[in-house]
Each structure stands twice: as C-alpha cells, then as structure tokens.
Amino acid sequence: MTPSAHVDTFARDHLPAAADLPELLFELPELQFPPRLNAATELLGKRVAAGDGDRPCVIGESVRWTYAELLAQAGRIARVLVEDLGLVPGNRVLLRGANSPALAACWFGVVRAGGVAVGTMPLLRARELRTIVDKAQVTHALCDSRLLDELDAAAPDCPTLQHRLSFHGGELEARAAAKPAHFDDVDTAADDVALIAFTSGTTGVPKGTMHFHRDLMAACACWPPHVLRPTRDDVFIGSPPLAFTFGLGGLLLFPLAAGASTVLIEKATPDALLPAIERHRATVCVTAPTSYRAMAQQVGAHDLRSLRKCVSAGEALPAATRQLWKDATGIEIIDGIGSTEMLHIFISADEAHARGGATGVPVPGYRAAILDDDGRELPPGQVGRLAVKGPTGCKYLADERQRQYVQHGWNLTGDAYLVDADGQYVFQARTDDMIISGGYNIAGPEVEGALLAHPAVAECGVVGVPDPERGQIVKAFVVLRPGHEGDEAMARELQDFVKRTIAPYKYPRAVAFRASLPRTETGKLQRFRLREG
Numbered sequence: 001m002t003p004s005a006h007v008d009t010f011a012r013d014h015l016p017a018a019a020d021l022p023e024l025l026f027e028l029p030e031l032q033f034p035p036r037l038n039a040a041t042e043l044l045g046k047r048v049a050a051g052d053g054d055r056p057c058v059i060g061e062s063v064r065w066t067y068a069e070l071l072a073q074a075g076r077i078a079r080v081l082v083e084d085l086g087l088v089p090g091n092r093v094l095l096r097g098a099n100s101p102a103l104a105a106c107w108f109g110v111v112r113a114g115g116v117a118v119g120t121m122p123l124l125r126a127r128e129l130r131t132i133v134d135k136a137q138v139t140h141a142l143c144d145s146r147l148l149d150e151l152d153a154a155a156p157d158c159p160t161l162q163h164r165l166s167f168h169g170g171e172l173e174a175r176a177a178a179k180p181a182h183f184d185d186v187d188t189a190a191d192d193v194a195l196i197a198f199t200s201g202t203t204g205v206p207k208g209t210m211h212f213h214r215d216l217m218a219a220c221a222c223w224p225p226h227v228l229r230p231t232r233d234d235v236f237i238g239s240p241p242l243a244f245t246f247g248l249g250g251l252l253l254f255p256l257a258a259g260a261s262t263v264l265i266e267k268a269t270p271d272a273l274l275p276a277i278e279r280h281r282a283t284v285c286v287t288a289p290t291s292y293r294a295m296a297q298q299v300g301a302h303d304l305r306s307l308r309k310c311v312s313a314g315e316a317l318p319a320a321t322r323q324l325w326k327d328a329t330g331i332e333i334i335d336g337i338g339s340t341e342m343l344h345i346f347i348s349a350d351e352a353h354a355r356g357g358a359t360g361v362p363v364p365g366y367r368a369a370i371l372d373d374d375g376r377e378l379p380p381g382q383v384g385r386l387a388v389k390g391p392t393g394c395k396y397l398a399d400e401r402q403r404q405y406v407q408h409g410w411n412l413t414g415d416a417y418l419v420d421a422d423g424q425y426v427f428q429a430r431t432d433d434m435i436i437s438g439g440y441n442i443a444g445p446e447v448e449g450a451l452l453a454h455p456a457v458a459e460c461g462v463v464g465v466p467d468p469e470r471g472q473i474v475k476a477f478v479v480l481r482p483g484h485e486g487d488e489a490m491a492r493e494l495q496d497f498v499k500r501t502i503a504p505y506k507y508p509r510a511v512a513f514r515a516s517l518p519r520t521e522t523g524k525l526q527r528f529r530l531r532e533g
C-alpha cells in the first residue's frame with residue numbers, strides 16, 4: 001500500500017478486512033494504474049493541461065461550461081472547503097442536489113481537495129439523511145438551497161456535521177467567487193477512498209459502498225471504451241441522479257473521460273427528456289427501461305435525429321421495450337447490468353451484439369460465472385447466482401453484509417441468471433424475487449416481458465403471492481394504456497396472451513389493474529410493495 005494522503009483516516013479505517021475483499025483483476029493494459037492517482041486530476045486537470053480547456057464540458061438549463069470553466073469552478077469550491085471550512089483530506093462531504101453543473105462542480109471540488117464525496121438522492125428526507133451522515137461520519141455538506149429544509153431538519157441530530165453551505169443562489173457561490181480559481185489537487189493514493197455511494201436497495205438499512213480513486217478510473221477504462229465507444233463530439237444526456245453511480249458514471253465521469261460534453265438537467269422525466277434531447281442535440285441518452293418505454297410512445301412529436309446511442313440499466317430491459325424503442329427511433333439500445341457495489345456496468349452488449357431478453361457478455365476487464373448455492377460453477381443453460389469479479393468490487397463501509405455480497409473472492413449481485421448457448425447472460429430475477437408456484441420456479445420478469453408485448457399494457461410488475469394450495473401464485477399488477485378498460489375480460493385476455501407466449505404454467509393466476517406502480521427514485525420497481533398488496 002502506498003502512503004495514504006488522508007489525514008482523516010475514517011474511510012480507510014472502516015474498509016472490510018482483507019479476507020472479506022473480492023479478488024481484483026487488472027489484466028488489461030489500460031488497468032495498470034500508478035500508486036498515486038487523483039480521479040479529478042485525471043478527468044479534468046489533465047484534459048485542460050492537454051489543451052482541451054475551451055471544449056464544451058457541462059451544460060445546464062442556463063449555463064454552458066468549458067473544461068477550463070468547470071476546472072475553475074471546482075478549484076474555487078475546493079478552496080472554500082479547505083480555506084474557509086477547514087476540510088482535510090479524507091473528510092466526508094455530503095452532496096445534495098438535483099443534477100446540474102453546480103453539483104458537478106461541487107463533486108470535482110471535493111475530489112480535488114482529497115475529500116470523500118457522499119452523494120445523496122434529492123428526495124431523501126431528514127431521517128434518511130441522518131442515517132447517512134451518521135454511517136459515513138459526514139463532516140461537511142454542500143446542498144442546493146431549494147433542498148435545505150430536510151438537511152436543516154436532520155442537522156441538530158448530526159454531531160459530526162460541522163459545516164453546511166448551500167449553492168444555487170447560496171453562500172457557496174458568494175464565497176467561491178471571492179477565491180482564485182487555481183487549486184493544487186491533493187496527491188491522493190490510488191487506493192484512497194474518493195466516494196461513498198449508498199445503495200438504492202429497495203429494502204433494509206442503506207449500505208455505503210466505498211470506491212477508490214482507482215476504481216473510478218477503472219470504470220472509465222472498461223465499459224465506456226469497449227462497449228459504448230463515445231467520441232469527443234458526443235453530447236450525453238439522461239436521467240439517473242449523480243448520487244446514483246449509474247448517473248455519476250454515465251452522465252459525468254464517462255463523458256469527461258472521453259473529452260465529450262454532458263447535459264445535466266434537474267428534471268429528466270420521459271416528457272422532459274425528449275424535448276431536452278432535441279434542444280441540446282444530444283447524441284448519447286442514458287436512462288432506465290421504463291423511461292424508454294414511456295418515451296417510445298411520444299417520440300413522434302420530436303426531432304431525435306441527433307441521437308446515436310441509447311444506454312439502459314438499473315433494471316432488466318424487456319425485449320418488448322427494446323423493440324418499441326427501435327421501432328420509434330431506429331436505435332438498438334445498449335443494455336448493461338451494473339451495481340452500486342461494482343460501481344458501474346460489468347455485463348453488457350453493444351448495438352451489434354444486442355439481443356432481446358439478454359443482457360450481454362462480461363465487459364472487458366470483468367469475469368463472470370453462474371454459481372450454485374455451494375459456490376460451484378454451473379454449466380450453460382442452468383439458472384444460478386450471478387458472480388462477477390474485475391478491477392472494481394464491493395467494499396461496504398463497516399457492514400456485516402460484506403460477507404453476503406463477497407464470497408470466495410466473487411461479488412454476488414443477488415441476481416439469478418443463466419448463460420445461454422451463445423454465451424449471452426440472461427437475467428431471470430433477483431434471487432429473492434423468484435416465484436415458486438406448484439413446484440415450478442417462475443421468474444417474474446419473464447412473465448412481465450410477455451405481458452409487455454400486449455398492446456394494451458403500458459407497464460406491469462409480476463410477483464408471487466401466498467396461496468394455500470400452490471405455495472405461491474403468480475400475480476400481475478398491470479397499468480393499461482389510455483383507452484383500455486381494466487375489467488375481467490381484459491384480465492382473461494392478458495392471461496391467454498401470456499399462455500400463448502411462454503410456458504402456460506407461468507401465466508398470472510391473478511391480475512390486478514393499477515393506475516401506477518411503486519418505483520424507487522432510480523426507477524426500480526419495488527416488488528416488495530406489490531407483494532404487500
């Protein structure tokens with residue numbers, strides 16, 4: 001280990017024990033990292049030093065910053081943190097705000113100063129913020145002024161949180177404006193923690209996943225150049241929050257690693273995203289499957305000719321959604337499974353290799369396997385637990401669940417998968433979402449995939465509910481498209497439709513119609529809430 005630059009050693013002190021860490025792979029030549037590395041220097045400082053300072057970098061509703069301007073903004077913020085608020089390397093800084101250039105500048109300010117960025121979802125309430133501040137022993141917070149209330153409500157019970165500054169017409173900008181732009185990035189060790197990302201898990205106490213400077217650069221070196229293949233003229237846009245590693249990578253780190261630009265908009269619901277793509281002539285769209293499905297219905301009114309690549313992650317991409325988007329835009333979606341623990345996407349397929357219903361193959365740099373319950377590798381065609389290893393891996397902050405996620409050096413994502421005859425990885429379900437009905441194992445997402453091909457179905461979620469005879473039965477919750485009636489005839493029609501599409505025993509014996517489905521802020525269906533009723 002090279003000497004840490006962290007003066008505050010909390011993050012390093014709470015890494016999992018060596019025996020509980022996943023095995024790491026650094027086989028690719030582009031994964032040979034030097035012992036000292038600051039991800040902000042790599043992505044921003046070096047780009048400006050190389051002469052790209054005048055190129056467009058981050059674009060918001062009302063600002064367009066070049067690389068040099070983002071570097072300057074981040075430098076001023078780093079100075080405020082260090083000179084005014086006494087930040088020392090290793091301190092954890094909570095970031096709270098919707099996606100915007102200002103939030104990106106805060107992120108880079110923290111990382112340049114050797115701090116540990118702790119992103120939080122804009123919708124979190126005081127109670128949840130308190131849990132995060134407490135777990136990560138957060139010392140500083142930079143918060144969008146419009147989201148201050150919940151943070152202020154949490155603060156009295158947060159003894160570690162010494163400093164709060166707001167941006168967006170707040171004190172941070174006023175202080176930053178008075179500072180010189182130049183700042184010498186802290187010379188961090190490659191394995192100093194740069195980020196603590198809290199999982200967007202649908203249940204339980206949130207887990208903090210720690211990522212090194214090196215992890216951020218490893219993610220930039222694997223999926224983007226090998227699968228997405230962006231160019232410096234690309235304009236990224238999308239919905240996932242920067243607090244979610246899907247958004248941090250897809251909408252900030254990866255565009256910058258490619259020398260491209262990124263549009264950071266606060267509101268990126270499907271009806272806001274379409275006009276924004278048109279307005280900014282975006283070329284790479286990053287969002288979740290449900291968002292593509294909703295946008296596919298409304299494409300007609302918009303000029304999307306600038307778009308060249310579309311990325312989907314966060315949930316399985318149903319084959320029907322892939323097809324709808326392709327029919328509407330001509331674009332084959334790039335699906336990829338990633339996780340907060342792994343930082344970003346590790347199995348994916350580019351446009352040429354994409355196949356409906358399959359996620360793809362391990363991304364260069366990663367290895368994957370399907371394991372049985374005893375950790376033995378299963379042959380193709382058999383459903384088992386997805387296991388993965390690569391240059392990034394799970395490092396929970398002081399959490400017993402490390403030993404669940406990491407076993408025998410593998411990261412176990414909690415997903416049931418199989419490898420098909422072509423070597424493609426095919427998602428089945430979250431392991432705890434598998435439905436066991438009358439002795440059959442049924443994967444809810446497969447039934448959802450079948451239902452989504454019916455023209456009356458807008459969205460659906462399929463879960464197992466208790467049944468005295470079969471143990472569980474398959475129950476479908478369906479949101480219908482406008483103009484369709486959720487009556488018994490429709491329920492029967494959908495049941496027959498599923499029986500004709502997949503093995504009949506998988507059909508939903510119960511069908512309930514809903515106006516909407518419960519989802520997390522990251523777009524994931526909350527199946528546990530469907531099971532509750």
Ligand code: 3UK
Pocket residue numbers: 199200201244245246247312313314315316317335336337338339340341343344345359413414415427430522
């Ligand atoms: C599920 C998928 C099938 C899967 C994430 C890209 O989603 C991300 O991180 P989370 O920690 O959740 C991880 C879990 O989500 N999942 C994600 N993508 C897919 N299932 N197909 C997919 N394409 O259950 C996984 O274990 O919230 C995604 C990049 C960074 C991320 N953090």
